[in-house]
Amino acid sequence: MSSGVKPGKYFVQGDEAIAEGAIAAGCRYFAGYPITPSSETSEALARRLPEVGGICMQMEDELASIHSVAAASVGGLKSMTVSSGPGISLKLEGLGWGIKNEIPFVVVDVQRAGPSNGVATRVGQGDFYTVRYGSAGGNYCLIALSPKSTQEAFDLTIECFNLSEIFRCPVFLLTDETVGHTRELLVIPEESELKIVERIKPAVPPEQFLMYPLETPEVIHYPFPNIGEGYGICVSPYTHTSKGYASTTQEIQEKMARRLVLKITRNLDRLVRVETRYTEDANFAVVAYGGNARPAMAAVDLAREKGMKVGFFRPIIVWPFPDGEVLKIAEKVKTILVCELNIDGQLSREVDRAARGKAEVYHLGSGGVEPHLPSQIFNEIRRLSA
Amino acid sequence: MSTDGETTQSLHPLVSKYLRKERMPHMACPGCGIGQILHATLLAIDDLGLTPKDTVWVQGVGCSSRITYSTWIGDNIDAHHGRIFPVATGLKMARPDMNFILFTGDGDCGAIGGNHFIHACRRNLDVTAILFNNGIYGMTGGQVAPTSPVGAVTTTTPYGNIEDPFDMCRLAMAAGASYVARWRSTDFRPLFNSIKKGIQTRGLAFIEVLVQCPTNFGRYVLKTSEPKEVLRWIREHSIYMKDAENLSPEELDGKYLLGEFLHRTDRVGIVDRYQEFLKKYRKD
Numbered sequence: 001m002s003s004g005v006k007p008g009k010y011f012v013q014g015d016e017a018i019a020e021g022a023i024a025a026g027c028r029y030f031a032g033y034p035i036t037p038s039s040e041t042s043e044a045l046a047r048r049l050p051e052v053g054g055i056c057m058q059m060e061d062e063l064a065s066i067h068s069v070a071a072a073s074v075g076g077l078k079s080m081t082v083s084s085g086p087g088i089s090l091k092l093e094g095l096g097w098g099i100k101n102e103i104p105f106v107v108v109d110v111q112r113a114g115p116s117n118g119v120a121t122r123v124g125q126g127d128f129y130t131v132r133y134g135s136a137g138g139n140y141c142l143i144a145l146s147p148k149s150t151q152e153a154f155d156l157t158i159e160c161f162n163l164s165e166i167f168r169c170p171v172f173l174l175t176d177e178t179v180g181h182t183r184e185l186l187v188i189p190e191e192s193e194l195k196i197v198e199r200i201k202p203a204v205p206p207e208q209f210l211m212y213p214l215e216t217p218e219v220i221h222y223p224f225p226n227i228g229e230g231y232g233i234c235v236s237p238y239t240h241t242s243k244g245y246a247s248t249t250q251e252i253q254e255k256m257a258r259r260l261v262l263k264i265t266r267n268l269d270r271l272v273r274v275e276t277r278y279t280e281d282a283n284f285a286v287v288a289y290g291g292n293a294r295p296a297m298a299a300v301d302l303a304r305e306k307g308m309k310v311g312f313f314r315p316i317i318v319w320p321f322p323d324g325e326v327l328k329i330a331e332k333v334k335t336i337l338v339c340e341l342n343i344d345g346q347l348s349r350e351v352d353r354a355a356r357g358k359a360e361v362y363h364l365g366s367g368g369v370e371p372h373l374p375s376q377i378f379n380e381i382r383r384l385s386a
Numbered sequence: 387m388s389t390d391g392e393t394t395q396s397l398h399p400l401v402s403k404y405l406r407k408e409r410m411p412h413m414a415c416p417g418c419g420i421g422q423i424l425h426a427t428l429l430a431i432d433d434l435g436l437t438p439k440d441t442v443w444v445q446g447v448g449c450s451s452r453i454t455y456s457t458w459i460g461d462n463i464d465a466h467h468g469r470i471f472p473v474a475t476g477l478k479m480a481r482p483d484m485n486f487i488l489f490t491g492d493g494d495c496g497a498i499g500g501n502h503f504i505h506a507c508r509r510n511l512d513v514t515a516i517l518f519n520n521g522i523y524g525m526t527g528g529q530v531a532p533t534s535p536v537g538a539v540t541t542t543t544p545y546g547n548i549e550d551p552f553d554m555c556r557l558a559m560a561a562g563a564s565y566v567a568r569w570r571s572t573d574f575r576p577l578f579n580s581i582k583k584g585i586q587t588r589g590l591a592f593i594e595v596l597v598q599c600p601t602n603f604g605r606y607v608l609k610t611s612e613p614k615e616v617l618r619w620i621r622e623h624s625i626y627m628k629d630a631e632n633l634s635p636e637e638l639d640g641k642y643l644l645g646e647f648l649h650r651t652d653r654v655g656i657v658d659r660y661q662e663f664l665k666k667y668r669k670d
Contacts, residue, residue, distance in 0.1 A: 002670030029480060050667040055479045055660065059472065060505040067469040068476035074463060075480025097466050227442050227461040227477065228484050234456040236464035237447065245409070245456050 004052035005191040014153040014179040017186045019044035021157025022080050028054035029072035029079035031065040036120045037177040038082040038110040062087040066094030073105045076226035082108035096135040101235045104164035111176040113368030123177035124368030125341035131172045132319045139257035141264035144172035144319040148293045150184045162197040178291025178371050206231045210242040217259040218266035273316040274325045282311030285329050288339040289315050292371050296339045299377035323354040330355035339377050341368040400428040409457045417613030419571030419597035420453050430581040441485040446470035448491035449525050450518035468499030471506035474513050482657045488515040492533040493523050496552045507561030510589040510655035520599035528602035538607045554594050559648050564589030566648040570596045589655040596620050
């Protein structure tokens with residue numbers, strides 16, 4: 001199959017950049033169900049995937065989409081699905097199947113204002129915890145990346161695919177309507193400049209291979225044999241032994257749960273990616289992620305122009321949460337203002353937890369529909385600095 | 387129910403050839419009909435010369451699936467409850483060259499996965515789906531199913547079931563499957579032939595098997611734990627198509643029709659269509 005990479009400069013939406021990122025990463029199976037504001041990704045892939053010999057399916061619902069995507073990955077194709085709030089609620093079931101069976105694939109959540117159907121066409125940031133903790137049963141960690149621009153939507157989609165192969169797990173691209181629908185410059189580099197991680201295959205014969213490395217829970221870059229490769233793989237919804245056989249013992253449950261958590265928590269150094277600005281001398285920090293990071297950065301620039309010592313912090317890999325990086329900021333500044341598009345306080349709760357009382361953490365929330373205005377954020381910075 | 391333990395008895399040659407010895411004996415209750423269906427399936431696989439390298443077993447959730455899961459010496463893919471058809475869709479689209487044999491139950495396929503089943507039939511996905519219909523939720527302990535007969539007393543219908551049961555074969559035919567048949571677990575030869583034909587059919591093959599469940603259907607609906615009593619009930623409530631020809635609708639009420647209902651060779655499924663489609667639009 002061809003790489004499908006089309007180097008050049010494009011003026012496109014974030015949703016379309018995600019589609020191109022997926023193609024470049026080697027995605028050759030996509031299944032979705034129409035939902036605003038993510039449908040542009042499905043539409044772009046419906047045009048592009050057949051060109052590169054890939055498969056694009058519109059399934060009967062969100063459950064079918066994610067389950068078929070996970071299965072196509074077991075079949076040997078890099079795969080992806082996209083959705084938004086109400087659809088993500090449904091996809092969480094298939095996510096659990098992917099997490100438990102350590103199946104690499106990518107789920108894109110283009111967040112919109114919620115709860116329930118909310119405002120379908122407008123932005124929100126209410127799924128921060130949903131993607132991390134939504135799959136029932138606990139006993140797992142999850143990786144999620146969040147872009148702030150069309151360019152990052154492309155770059156981070158590729159990174160999601162790479163991390164899903166390295167860690168053998170579903171990875172979220174947690175974006176939002178602002179990024180999804182913002183039309184701006186996308187530069188697609190030459191194929192040779194892209195770093196693509198291919199699926200790792202067993203180096204040992206089937207009789208020596210264990211599908212699930214329960215005895216070495218921290219190991220990453222672990223092979224994933226697909227069906228038809230002679231490894232007799234077992235994939236199921238049940239707690240499994242190293243071979244994939246269902247088990248009801250506490251010992252196996254413990255080992256499997258530890259594997260699903262420790263493969264991520266013991267490799268956290270591979271999973272820290274943040275953006276900081278003006279933090280060296282700051283006594284006040286603004287924290288935001290995704291599309292809402294842009295008005296937040298504009299507000300910080302405005303504050304700097306007024307001579308205020310304000311810094312900016314943005315998690316790019318939002319899960320696992322960059323506790324250490326947040327703590328470093330909290331130790332420097334007196335006040336942290338978290339700007340996000342939900343009223344209940346999600347990112348701000350994580351920041352508050354990670355700050356360990358070293359700084360005062362404030363939540364500037366909004367129910368969504370519009371992103372924050374730089375002036376709103378600036379006024380809050382001024383109010384809290386007074 | 388036995389989940390582990392050493393197998394000391396000599397194994398059936400088909401078991402030795404195609405099933406994982408460490409997974410034997412399987413979990414089926416005494417008197418359950420799943421073993422008969424497995425036998426017919428293995429014989430069909432053997433007859434057609436399918437191998438662990440080219441054939442995958444796909445399961446859902448329920449007795450049909452839990453008992454067959456991770457017994458095949460090739461790849462075993464077990465889906466969440468009801469998601470067997472989406473999982474089979476992803477697998478088959480990724481590997482159109484491989485054979486997929488699906489084991490599903492009446493709850494898995496007729497209730498929680500009903501919509502997926504309809505759409506898999508509509509797409510005419512090229513897989514062989516064997517539905518184990520025991521008329522009740524067996525694995526969870528005897529709750530009413532969408533296939534339970536009217537009046538059936540179950541743990542969740544203590545006053546008797548007031549809903550009509552699904553005819554899954556008619557559903558499959560209406561939705562677009564290529565091959566549709568229904569047999570009893572005791573109709574060994576026709577069942578074996580149907581599974582063989584199903585595997586050879588391009589498009590979705592759906593084979594429903596009425597399977598005796600003494601543990602739950604027997605206990606709650608028929609008030610017996612005797613397998614032969616459950617088999618007797620199934621015999622009294624089913625009739626071969628040729629024997630039904632001259633009977634009135636009233637005489638056929640509450641009876642399962644048995645036979646090969648549909649065998650279409652003219653209808654192309656999604657797998658073939660996608661390959662044709664790719665020839666046209668592929669640019670690399």
